[in-house]
Amino acid sequence: MNNPLNTIEKNILEKIAGISELPRGAYNIRVDGKSIGSSSTDDIQIIFKTDKSGMDIRVKPGTRHDHVHIPVVLSKTGHEETVYNDFYIGEGADVTVVAGCGIHNPGASRARHDGIHTFHLEKNSRVRYIEKHYGAGEGSGERILNPVTNVFMEDGSYMEMDTVQIEGVDSTKRITEAELKDGATLVIKEKLMTSGTQFAETEFRVELNGEGASTNVVSRSVAKGKSKQVFLSRINGNAPSMGHSECDAIIMDSASVQAIPEITANHADAELIHEAAIGKIAGEQILKLMTLGLSEEEAEAKIVEGFLK
Amino acid sequence: MNNPLNTIEKNILEKIAGISELPRGAYNIRVDGKSIGSSSTDDIQIIFKTDKSGMDIRVKPGTRHDHVHIPVVLSKTGHEETVYNDFYIGEGADVTVVAGCGIHNPGASRARHDGIHTFHLEKNSRVRYIEKHYGAGEGSGERILNPVTNVFMEDGSYMEMDTVQIEGVDSTKRITEAELKDGATLVIKEKLMTSGTQFAETEFRVELNGEGASTNVVSRSVAKGKSKQVFLSRINGNAPSMGHSECDAIIMDSASVQAIPEITANHADAELIHEAAIGKIAGEQILKLMTLGLSEEEAEAKIVEGFLK
Numbered sequence: 001m002n003n004p005l006n007t008i009e010k011n012i013l014e015k016i017a018g019i020s021e022l023p024r025g026a027y028n029i030r031v032d033g034k035s036i037g038s039s040s041t042d043d044i045q046i047i048f049k050t051d052k053s054g055m056d057i058r059v060k061p062g063t064r065h066d067h068v069h070i071p072v073v074l075s076k077t078g079h080e081e082t083v084y085n086d087f088y089i090g091e092g093a094d095v096t097v098v099a100g101c102g103i104h105n106p107g108a109s110r111a112r113h114d115g116i117h118t119f120h121l122e123k124n125s126r127v128r129y130i131e132k133h134y135g136a137g138e139g140s141g142e143r144i145l146n147p148v149t150n151v152f153m154e155d156g157s158y159m160e161m162d163t164v165q166i167e168g169v170d171s172t173k174r175i176t177e178a179e180l181k182d183g184a185t186l187v188i189k190e191k192l193m194t195s196g197t198q199f200a201e202t203e204f205r206v207e208l209n210g211e212g213a214s215t216n217v218v219s220r221s222v223a224k225g226k227s228k229q230v231f232l233s234r235i236n237g238n239a240p241s242m243g244h245s246e247c248d249a250i251i252m253d254s255a256s257v258q259a260i261p262e263i264t265a266n267h268a269d270a271e272l273i274h275e276a277a278i279g280k281i282a283g284e285q286i287l288k289l290m291t292l293g294l295s296e297e298e299a300e301a302k303i304v305e306g307f308l309k
Numbered sequence: 310m311n312n313p314l315n316t317i318e319k320n321i322l323e324k325i326a327g328i329s330e331l332p333r334g335a336y337n338i339r340v341d342g343k344s345i346g347s348s349s350t351d352d353i354q355i356i357f358k359t360d361k362s363g364m365d366i367r368v369k370p371g372t373r374h375d376h377v378h379i380p381v382v383l384s385k386t387g388h389e390e391t392v393y394n395d396f397y398i399g400e401g402a403d404v405t406v407v408a409g410c411g412i413h414n415p416g417a418s419r420a421r422h423d424g425i426h427t428f429h430l431e432k433n434s435r436v437r438y439i440e441k442h443y444g445a446g447e448g449s450g451e452r453i454l455n456p457v458t459n460v461f462m463e464d465g466s467y468m469e470m471d472t473v474q475i476e477g478v479d480s481t482k483r484i485t486e487a488e489l490k491d492g493a494t495l496v497i498k499e500k501l502m503t504s505g506t507q508f509a510e511t512e513f514r515v516e517l518n519g520e521g522a523s524t525n526v527v528s529r530s531v532a533k534g535k536s537k538q539v540f541l542s543r544i545n546g547n548a549p550s551m552g553h554s555e556c557d558a559i560i561m562d563s564a565s566v567q568a569i570p571e572i573t574a575n576h577a578d579a580e581l582i583h584e585a586a587i588g589k590i591a592g593e594q595i596l597k598l599m600t601l602g603l604s605e606e607e608a609e610a611k612i613v614e615g616f617l618k
Contacts, residue, residue, distance in 0.1 A: 237587075249574075251574050251577050251579070252577055253577060254577065255577065256573065256574060256575045257573070257574045258571065258572070258573040258574075259571065259572050259573075259581075259583075260569065260570075260571040261569075261570070261585075262567065262568065262569040263567070263568050263585060263587055264565065264566070264567040264568075265558075265560050265565060265566045265567075265587040265588075266565045268560050268561055268562060268563065268564065268589050269589060270560070270587070270588075271586075271587070271588040271589070272568075272585075272586070272587045272588070273584075273585065273586045273587075273588075274568075274570075274583075274584070274585050274586075275582075275583070275584045275585075276570075276572060276581075276582065276583050276584075277580075277581070277582045277583075278546075278572055278574040278579070278580070278581045278582075279574075279579075279580040279581070279582075280577050280578060280580070
């Protein structure tokens with residue numbers, strides 16, 4: 001098969017999905033609103049929706065250690081889209097979903113991708129969801145990403161979300177909502193860096209509805225320049241369950257960071273904990289690296305890199 | 310001087326202010342909307358407002374280790390009141406304010422006291438503010454307390470608020486707001502227990518506006534029966550400052566507890582931390598005390614008592 005990707009698209013795919021060629025297995029690559037390549041397998045079916053933009057991704061019960069890539073690239077200024085992807089993960093299946101979005105905006109109009117993802121995890125299924133967001137482009141047009149993730153988890157299912165937004169996204173408003181039945185586990189790891197006048201808001205709502213349901217929401221972020229970040233998380237313990245939420249932020253320059261982690265125990269056997277800390281890089285950490293020969297800027301960059309790793 | 314207090318009033322004063330007689334020094338004792346005894350001193354002037362219910366309490370600059378008692382008793386069903394007390398604490402003064410409220414509601418109508426307290430702390434002044442809330446009475450009428458505390462803190466001033474509501478208050482909505490200038494410190498310690506169908510909401514807002522301003526907000530609570538508790542705290546770091554907020558709650562029976570501690574850093578040199586934990590009493594703690602001969606109920610009571618001490 002020919003590689004239908006140009007250099008900019010390859011670079012973006014490398015950044016968000018770790019691929020520069022068409023991937024093996026099930027995939028769909030969406031560029032500027034169109035699929036430029038798609039493939040299903042016996043275990044993972046990709047079916048395009050006919051009533052709106054997006055796909056149904058159906059993973060067969062019992063599928064073992066498989067993966068599906070569905071990266072999105074925007075390379076035209078002025079392109080705005082809302083896409084609906086629904087994932088049906090069969091009983092006992094185990095799958096990794098790689099679903100990033102990269103925007104290369106060359107012009108003065110804004111480019112926006114809103115991805116609405118809904119996951120239905122059947123009993124004892126497992127999903128690892130990796131989502132990288134990245135922006136670039138010499139144009140003055142804004143690069144906007146508003147992901148919505150809805151997760152419905154049946155008994156004993158497990159989901160891990162790794163989301164990363166390190167660079168180049170001017171505005172993001174991220175909403176993640178999940179409902180967990182008996183013994184279901186949701187782990188969320190978010191990494192975020194903003195600079196310039198960027199704005200990022202993250203909102204989590206996790207309903208622990210089943211006995212033994214548990215969640216761990218961990219957010220690490222760095223705010224530079226005049227950027228603004230808002231972190232909201234709501235964990236509701238409605239059954240004998242466990243929830244933990246943690247938000248650590250490094251603040252630099254004239255940035256501002258707001259953390260609002262809400263925990264509600266509606267059941268005496270719900271155990272909920274949250275922690276949050278906002279502060280600058282400790283002076284002694286910088287000094288230590290400077291004695292090893294780094295400049296102050298290099299030391300800061302090193303610490304930020306380590307913090308977001 | 311004769312003691313103008315009856316037995317019920319004495320009991321309530323003992324509970325909320327640790328006194329069963331008229332106190333020494335500056336004081337005002339308010340029973341059912343009327344002052345039944347009041348005294349100023351050279352250093353602490355109590356002046357009744359003429360435009361509304363309440364007092365101005367003026368503490369002379371440089372006053373050393375003095376105290377003022379202003380307890381409030383409600384012993385009639387159906388009595389509802391809003392009282393405005395303004396405290397002017399002179400430069401360098403050091404004073405303890407004892408300001409509880411007890412409600413003995415013998416009837417079927419509700420009894421309500423809303424105390425609006427405003428503190429103006431001049432430079433380098435220190436206030437310890439003790440506020441105990443207590444309810445009793447065989448009647449079915451609700452006992453309601455809604456305290457509002459506004460605090461304005463000049464450079465280098467220090468305030469410690471100890472608030473306790475252990476028993477008998479059916480509904481409370483507590484609002485505390487503070488603005489801190491350079492080097493000012495605000496320490497808040499809240500202890501709260503609810504049972505039955507009681508409701509308690511606590512809201513803190515602390516603005517760290519000055520260099521070196523700091524705050525520590527610590528709430529410990531126990532929710533029993535079908536009671537509901539909401540804890541909100543907002544700390545805004547608008548200058549090089551430090552803020553810490555902590556909320557620990559024990560949940561029992563069918564109670565519910567919600568914690569929403571918000572921290573916002575609007576300055577790169579603001580260091581803000583919060584922690585919250587909601588959970589039941591650990592099983593091993595109860596077992597340990599039971600091996601010492603306590604019943605399960607006695608063990609629970611002991612642990613709760615220790616937690617709120």
